[in-house]
Amino acid sequence: MVENETLKIIKQRRSIRSFTEEQIKEEELQVVLEAEMYAPNAGDHAWHFTVA
Numbered sequence: 001m002v003e004n005e006t007l008k009i010i011k012q013r014r015s016i017r018s019f020t021e022e023q024i025k026e027e028e029l030q031v032v033l034e035a036e037m038y039a040p041n042a043g044d045h046a047w048h049f050t051v052a
Helices: 005-011 026-038
Strands: none
Touching: none
16 A cells, blocks of 8 residues: 555654744744634634744
8 A cells, every 4th residue: 555645744743842942934923824824623713822
């Protein structure tokens, strides 16, 4: 069976519980925010992102 690349990535996901003070690049942040906007939701909920 050939595995879909997206499914492969989903299966490898993990939770991060410790963080560093290292900042990411603005371009990387924009990619993450764009991905969040395309994530499924209940259909009529407004998006709200907090970036610290």
